[in-house]
Every structure is written in C-alpha cells, then in structure tokens.
Amino acid sequence: MNSAINKCxxxxxxxxxxxxxFMFPVPKLCSIERKLSRLRCSDEERQRLMASHAPFGELFxxxxxxxxxxxxxxxxxxxVTALEPFSCHPATSVFHYGQAIxxxxxxxxxPDGSLAxxxxxxxxxxxxxxxxxxxxxxxxxEMFLASIQALVETDRKWVPAGFGESLYLxxxxxxxESLLGTRPSSVYTFSVIACPVxxxxxxxxxxxxxxxxxxxxxxxxxxxxxxxxAGNYAASFLAQQQAREQGCDQVVWLDAIELKAIExxxxxxxxxxxxxxxKKKVVTPAPSxxxxxxxxRDTLLTLAGDCGYHxxxxxxxxxxxxxxxANGRIxxxxxxxxxxxxxPVGRVKSARGEFAINDGKSGEVTMLLREKLLRxxxxxxxxxxxxxxxxxxxxx
Amino acid sequence: MNSAINKCxxxxxxxxxxxxxFMFPVPKLCSIERKLSRLRCSDEERQRLMASHAPFGELFxxxxxxxxxxxxxxxxxxxVTALEPFSCHPATSVFHYGQAIxxxxxxxxxPDGSLAxxxxxxxxxxxxxxxxxxxxxxxxxEMFLASIQALVETDRKWVPAGFGESLYLxxxxxxxESLLGTRPSSVYTFSVIACPVxxxxxxxxxxxxxxxxxxxxxxxxxxxxxxxxAGNYAASFLAQQQAREQGCDQVVWLDAIELKAIExxxxxxxxxxxxxxxKKKVVTPAPSxxxxxxxxRDTLLTLAGDCGYHxxxxxxxxxxxxxxxANGRIxxxxxxxxxxxxxPVGRVKSARGEFAINDGKSGEVTMLLREKLLRxxxxxxxxxxxxxxxxxxxxx
Numbered sequence: 092m093n094s095a096i097n098k099c100x101x102x103x104x105x106x107x108x109x110x111x112x113f114m115f116p117v118p119k120l121c122s123i124e125r126k127l128s129r130l131r132c133s134d135e136e137r138q139r140l141m142a143s144h145a146p147f148g149e150l151f152x153x154x155x156x157x158x159x160x161x162x163x164x165x166x167x168x169x170x171v172t173a174l175e176p177f178s179c180h181p182a183t184s185v186f187h188y189g190q191a192i193x194x195x196x197x198x199x200x201x202p203d204g205s206l207a208x209x210x211x212x213x214x215x216x217x218x219x220x221x222x223x224x225x226x227x228x229x230x231x232x233e234m235f236l237a238s239i240q241a242l243v244e245t246d247r248k249w250v251p252a253g254f255g256e257s258l259y260l261x262x263x264x265x266x267x268e269s270l271l272g273t274r275p276s277s278v279y280t281f282s283v284i285a286c287p288v289x290x291x292x293x294x295x296x297x298x299x300x301x302x303x304x305x306x307x308x309x310x311x312x313x314x315x316x317x318x319x320x321a322g323n324y325a326a327s328f329l330a331q332q333q334a335r336e337q338g339c340d341q342v343v344w345l346d347a348i349e350l351k352a353i354e355x356x357x358x359x360x361x362x363x364x365x366x367x368x369x370k371k372k373v374v375t376p377a378p379s380x381x382x383x384x385x386x387x388r389d390t391l392l393t394l395a396g397d398c399g400y401h402x403x404x405x406x407x408x409x410x411x412x413x414x415x416x417a418n419g420r421i422x423x424x425x426x427x428x429x430x431x432x433x434x435p436v437g438r439v440k441s442a443r444g445e446f447a448i449n450d451g452k453s454g455e456v457t458m459l460l461r462e463k464l465l466r467x468x469x470x471x472x473x474x475x476x477x478x479x480x481x482x483x484x485x486x487x
Numbered sequence: 488m489n490s491a492i493n494k495c496x497x498x499x500x501x502x503x504x505x506x507x508x509f510m511f512p513v514p515k516l517c518s519i520e521r522k523l524s525r526l527r528c529s530d531e532e533r534q535r536l537m538a539s540h541a542p543f544g545e546l547f548x549x550x551x552x553x554x555x556x557x558x559x560x561x562x563x564x565x566x567v568t569a570l571e572p573f574s575c576h577p578a579t580s581v582f583h584y585g586q587a588i589x590x591x592x593x594x595x596x597x598p599d600g601s602l603a604x605x606x607x608x609x610x611x612x613x614x615x616x617x618x619x620x621x622x623x624x625x626x627x628x629e630m631f632l633a634s635i636q637a638l639v640e641t642d643r644k645w646v647p648a649g650f651g652e653s654l655y656l657x658x659x660x661x662x663x664e665s666l667l668g669t670r671p672s673s674v675y676t677f678s679v680i681a682c683p684v685x686x687x688x689x690x691x692x693x694x695x696x697x698x699x700x701x702x703x704x705x706x707x708x709x710x711x712x713x714x715x716x717a718g719n720y721a722a723s724f725l726a727q728q729q730a731r732e733q734g735c736d737q738v739v740w741l742d743a744i745e746l747k748a749i750e751x752x753x754x755x756x757x758x759x760x761x762x763x764x765x766k767k768k769v770v771t772p773a774p775s776x777x778x779x780x781x782x783x784r785d786t787l788l789t790l791a792g793d794c795g796y797h798x799x800x801x802x803x804x805x806x807x808x809x810x811x812x813a814n815g816r817i818x819x820x821x822x823x824x825x826x827x828x829x830x831p832v833g834r835v836k837s838a839r840g841e842f843a844i845n846d847g848k849s850g851e852v853t854m855l856l857r858e859k860l861l862r863x864x865x866x867x868x869x870x871x872x873x874x875x876x877x878x879x880x881x882x883x
Contacts, residue, residue, distance in 0.1 A: 182657075185582060225721050261583070313746075314707070314710070323718070324585055325585035325662075327669075347744075
C-alpha cells in the first residue's frame with residue numbers, strides 16, 4: 092500500500108476489517124499525508140529516552156499530526172509530519188485572544204501487542220463542544236479518530252508496555268490568523284502530539300493534600316468551565332501556587348456564586364465515598380454548567396455501579412465534606428482524570444481549618460476502581476462496555 | 488551614538504533632558520539591542536499602505552520589540568527587530584494553558600511634529616497586575632516604557648498625523664516553555680507590535696446597538712475579569728456572535744452572579760448620562776472584581792468631573808437602564824476604550840425586549856467628552872493632568 096519512497100507518500104488509514112470495531116464510522120479512505128522530512132530517533136536513543144523517567148509532558152515522540160482550517164477550504168491538508176515548530180506571526184490570534192482548546196487521551200499496550208485507545212469518541216465529542224463554545228470550527232469526529240490512529244501507528248514504538256504506562260495523546264486546536272481586531276480567527280491549526288508517560292504524580296499513589304480556594308474561582312455557569320480551553324488553565328495557576336504556599340499539592344475549586352459547593356480539584360473531577368450501614372455509595376458533584384465533565388468521571392459513573400456501589404451525581408458542600416469526615420460517613424475521597432487516572436485525597440485545608448480523610452491513607456474503593464479501570468484500559472479485563480478502541484493491530 | 492553599521496548595533500534609549508517629562512523613572516542606560524535584518528517598506532509603499540484604510544489591526548509597522556524571560560536570567564535580550572514570526576514548538580505553553588496577557592495604547596502626533604503617548608504608566612501597571620493574576624513574571628515599568636519608546640522611535644514614520652488617527656501599540660507577553668505539565672511556564676516572550684489606525688468602528692460615530700447577554704457571562708469575582716488576558720476574549724466571541732445574530736453590533740455583559748448589574752460592553756467600559764433638573768451626571772459601573780478597569784474609563788472619571796458633570800461609580804442594573812430611558816432620566820449612554828475612544832450606544836436589545844437611548848442618536852455629553860479627550864491626546868488642549876508622555880521629540 093505504501094510507496095517505496097518514505098518521504099512524502101499518501102498514507103491511507105488502515106480500516107478495521109469489522110466496522111463495529113470502531114464506535115463511530117471511519118471514512119473508508121480518510122487520507123492523511125505522510126511527510127517525514129526529518130530523521131527519527133534511533134531505536135537506542137528512543138529506548139534511552141523512554142527509560143529516563145522524564146517528567147509528564149516533557150518528552151515527545153518523533154511525529155505530529157497537523158491540519159489547517161480556512162473559511163474557504165474548511166479542514167484540509169491533514170498530514171503526519173516530523174515534530175516541527177510552527178511559524179507564528181507576532182499578531183497570531185491565539186497569542187492575543189486565546190482561542191485554544193485541547194483534549195487528553197491515551198493509547199495503551201494490549202496483551203497481544205496491539206494498541207488501543209479508550210472512549211476516543213467522548214474526547215472527539217468534547218473537542219467539538221469546546222470548539223463551539225470558543226467560536227472555533229468543530230473538527231469532524233472521524234478526522235479526530237483518524238488523526239489519533241495515524242499518529243499512534245507512526246509512533247507505535249513510543250508506546251510503553253508497562254501496566255499503568257501509556258502514550259499520552261494531546262490533540263489541540265489554535266487560532267492562527269494574524270490580526271488584532273477582537274473577533275474570532277478565520278484560520279486554525281489542528282495538531283496532535285504525543286508523550287510516553289508513566290505515572291502522572293511523581294509520588295505514585297500517596298494521597299494528595301488539597302487547599303480549598305476561596306480567593307479564586309475556576310469558572311461560573313455561562314462562562315467557559317465546561318470547555319477544555321487554554322484560558323481555564325492559565326486562570327488556575329495562581330490558585331495552584333497559593334495551594335503550594337499552604338503546603339498542599341492541589342487546589343480544590345468551589346462554586347463561583349456561593350463559594351460553598353465542591354466543583355473540581357485542579358484539572359480533575361472528585362468522587363466522595365460514603366459508608367452507611369456497611370454499604371458504600373460514591374458521590375460526584377453534579378454538572379453545574381461550570382464543571383468540566385471528564386471522560387474518567389463519566390466512566391466511573393458506570394464502573395462504580397457495576398462494582399456494586401450506589402452512585403450519585405449531586406451537589407456536595409465543603410461543610411458536608413468536613414462533617415462527613417468527622418463523623419465517619421465519608422470514608423474516602425479521590426480525584427480522577429485521564430492523565431493521573433485515580434488519585435486519593437488525604438488531607439483538606441481551607442481558610443477555616445484542616446481535616447484528614449481516612450487518616451490520610453488510600454481507601455479500598457479508590458484502589459479497587461483504579462485497578463479495575465486500568466485493567467480494562469490495558470485489555471486485561473473484559474470490556475462489556477466497548478470502551479476500548481483498537482488503533483493498531485499486532486501485525487500492522 | 489549609533490555605529491555606522493545599521494545591522495546589529497547597540498540602541499540606547501534617548502533619555503529626555505528633563506526627567507520629569509516621564510511619569511516614572513527611566514533608567515539612564517536602558518539599552519535595547521537594534522537588529523534590523525530585513526528590508527523595511529519603502530516610503531512610497533508605506534504611504535500607499537497607510538492610505539489603504541486597512542481594517543483595525545491588520546496592517547503592521549516594520550518592526551517589533553522582543554525580550555525573553557527565563558527563571559535563571561530574568562528579563563533579558565530586549566531588542567528592536569524586524570517584524571518576524573516566532574518559532575514555536577507545538578507543545579508551547581501558550582497553545583495549551585493560555586498564559587497570555589496584553590495591553591493596548593496609542594502614540595499620537597502632536598502639533599509640533601513630536602509624538603506622545605497617553606498615560607502609559609497605567610498600562611504598565613495593569614500589565615504587571617495582569618501578569619501577577621496569570622502567574623507570569625511582571626515586566627518592570629521602565630522596560631515597558633522603554634520598549635514603547637524604542638518601537639515608536641524606530642517606526643515613527645508609521646504614525647498617522649490626522650486628528651483621531653494614531654499608532655496603536657500592542658505590548659503582549661506569552662508563555663514559551665514546551666511542556667504539557669499543567670504548571671506555569673518558566674520561559675516567556677514579551678513583545679510590542681504596532682498598527683497605524685484610523686477610527687476603530689468602521690461606521691464612524693453612528694451609535695452602536697447592543698445585545699444584553701443572559702446566556703453567557705464575561706467574568707466573575709475571583710476569576711480573571713480584572714486581568715487583560717487572552718482567555719477573556721476567546722470566552723467572549725460566542726456571545727458576540729449571538730449579538731450579531733440578534734442584529735446588534737456589540738454584546739453587553741451582566742454580572743455573573745445575579746445577571747442583573749451592567750458590567751461592560753464587548754471589550755469596553757460603559758458610561759450612563761443622567762439628566763435631572765437640567766443637571767448632568769455621568770455614572771459608570773463600580774469595580775466589581777470582574778470588571779476590566781480601562782484607562783479611558785479612569786481618565787473620564789476625572790475629565791467628566793472637570794467638564795462640570797457630577798461623576799459616580801456605582802452599581803447600575805439593566806432595569807434601571809431601561810426605566811431611565813423610558814422616563815427620560817438617562818439621556819445618553821456611551822462605551823469607552825483605548826481603541827475606539829468613545830462610542831455612543833443607541834439601542835439596547837435583550838431577551839426581555841428592546842429600547843432606544845436618546846432616540847438612537849449621539850448625545851452632547853458623549854460628543855463633548857470625546858472631542859475633549861482626543862484634543863488632549865493630540866496636544867491641541869492643555870494637559871493639566873500630565874497625561875501626555877513625550878516619546879519622540881521633533882528633531883529625534
């Protein structure tokens with residue numbers, strides 16, 4: 092199928108023999124140009140880099156996907172190229188008016204040596220929703236998946252094989268028009284880059300401590316809280332710094348209107364485990380119009396239920412959290428997200444005081460759900476949900 | 488002082504003979520490298536471009552200022568260079584986590600042929616405040632002014648001479664580290680670019696119509712509303728599109744908590760003119776923790792007072808606006824900002840109905856303040872406030 096010349100050949104997405112392997116239709120001939128103009132890492136160099144325990148998000152694979160959008164042509168020129176810098180006019184719209192969205196997902200090694208992603212459709216859908224909120228052009232779902240697949244196939248040697256390890260994929264879109272008029276850009280770049288990753292938190296699964304911010308808020312309904320947009324993150328860094336100054340690892344956000352209800356932790360969603368009469372119930376804050384509805388959060392709504400726990404989405408206030416830890420009703424709290432999977436929360440500090448959860452230790456529900464989720468992602472457990480999305484076969 | 492070779496010479500900021508010319512101390516030897524590696528526009532080409540009535544922010548001068556920040560070196564390598572693209576790794580922090588702030592100010596031709604800016608210190612101060620909110624390294628005030636001055640001096644031929652015309656200056660700072668870890672960048676670029684501009688609104692001073700958004704909000708206290716950061720603008724575009732769909736020119740924001748109090752219009756502040764017993768009072772929304780405190784807004788607090796109007800900063804709700812227009816208490820409403828100076832508002836539309844202000848016509852207070860402000864900026868009226876900041880002398 093491929094030409095002998097590896098420099099600038101037509102790259103055809105390998106369509107799975109069974110269409111139902113994919114959760115959404117892939118165009119039969121979704122062509123992505125392959126432009127490999129730069130030398131790749133040697134096998135030795137790549138192995139050395141992958142063994143170097145680089146911090147999360149600082150080691151990149153050899154390639155990237157790029158595509159351009161203009162009003163006249165729509166999305167076009169999808170290509171896998173060497174990882175190369177963008178050339179940006181100083182007036183490039185993203186520098187001034189911040190139209191930038193992204194997604195985060197992972198490719199996991201499977202026991203048979205194939206590679207699979209997890210619920211890519213959810214990421215593709217949220218990427219569309221984020222684009223709409225930021226007045227950016229939505230990227231068709233099938234091009235989102237085809238881009239992920241093309242990059243993982245090209246850089247398949249960069250996917251670590253260990254349990255809990257993966258290739259972190261970062262699809263993103265930025266405004267590229269050069270103008271200072273305050274209006275949406277008419278030119279955009281879509282790109283996917285990738286990083287081999289181990290565990291997100293350097294200290295492994297030791298529970299994190301959190302600072303509940305009342306000086307800063309993350310988002311408010313009617314704002315951009317439900318979009319995975321760049322500005323939400325820049326807005327959070329000062330609160331994160333304050334958390335560090337308070338001796339805590341992460342910041343916890345309250346609702347912007349009353350400063351009472353728990354929303355999120357840093358860039359992750361939160362789950363609260365209640366124990367009543369020997370029964371366990373897991374509770375996560377209900378969507379408020381400001382909450383980022385994480386894919387892992389959504390996955391756990393189903394998975395926790397199937398593990399025998401009662402599951403609830405509802406409002407939960409800081410007072411209930413504190414009282415629940417004091418009277419033993421709340422036995423565990425954990426945060427969840429694609430990058431860090433599931434992370435226990437051990438200690439809570441706010442302007443009104445400090446308290447521990449489960450004596451600052453990881454709890455059994457947290458550990459069980461984490462293990463269960465990772466086993467499905469790595470193909471070690473059955474996947475009755477069809478969450479795994481095959482990307483690259485054994486022989487590909 | 489300058490070497491004969493124009494290619495890469497040391498460029499020393501010309502320090503004004505009287506230090507009090509500047510509102511804040513300029514280092515005696517604040518050196519900015521001058522690297523002019525590309526051909527500039529010919530005089531004819533520049534004149535043709537300046538006469539072409541390019542839309543706001545789409546025609547740029549020949550040069551730019553750039554400087555770099557690293558944790559080890561702090562701010563360094565200030566230079567005036569040809570306007571050239573930045574080379575950005577796809578993981579550049581500003582693309583993913585949105586740390587980006589900017590300012591907008593203008594250089595005005597003076598009657599004697601010299602060039603002056605207006606209240607630059609306010610922009611420098613807000614740039615520091617914006618940086619602090621976004622966990623970015625503040626740029627010292629003196630480097631902010633020196634950069635403005637160096638660029639205007641280099642591109643002085645690009646400053647239009649007409650009344651109401653100016654050179655729009657855009658200082659901005661972006662995060663430049665290549666990483667996907669969610670933390671503040673440790674590398675930043677500061678830059679200043681410039682655009683010759685006429686009137687901001689293409690239809691001149693014909694009053695604008697506004698759509699009061701209740702679906703979207705701009706900011707909430709504890710958020711980033713007081714910072715001039717890129718993310719605030721991206722967040723506003725969808726509401727702006729909605730305004731267009733409603734047949735309006737601009738969006739008006741309500742407070743995020745109650746959706747009642749008026750905050751801003753698009754990227755500009757608002758003023759309401761009340762008439763009572765033949766006396767005029769101008770009222771602008773009080774800082775709420777979410778409002779961007781504009782330099783023009785601040786200037787008018789003083790200028791309107793000195794023009795004999797009573798001035799108030801207070802909460803004003805949409806209901807009061809509507810009722811005031813109905814019963815004749817509110818005779819004019821205008822928006823103000825650096826780019827568009829002062830723009831009358833003629834018509835207001837919301838989900839609850841529509842009403843006109845002053846029969847949709849410009850009012851006398853609006854026109855008087857606009858003329859007065861422009862005359863001070865252009866050096867045609869006395870400046871008892873020391874607002875004008877000389878940048879380039881006649882003989883320079």
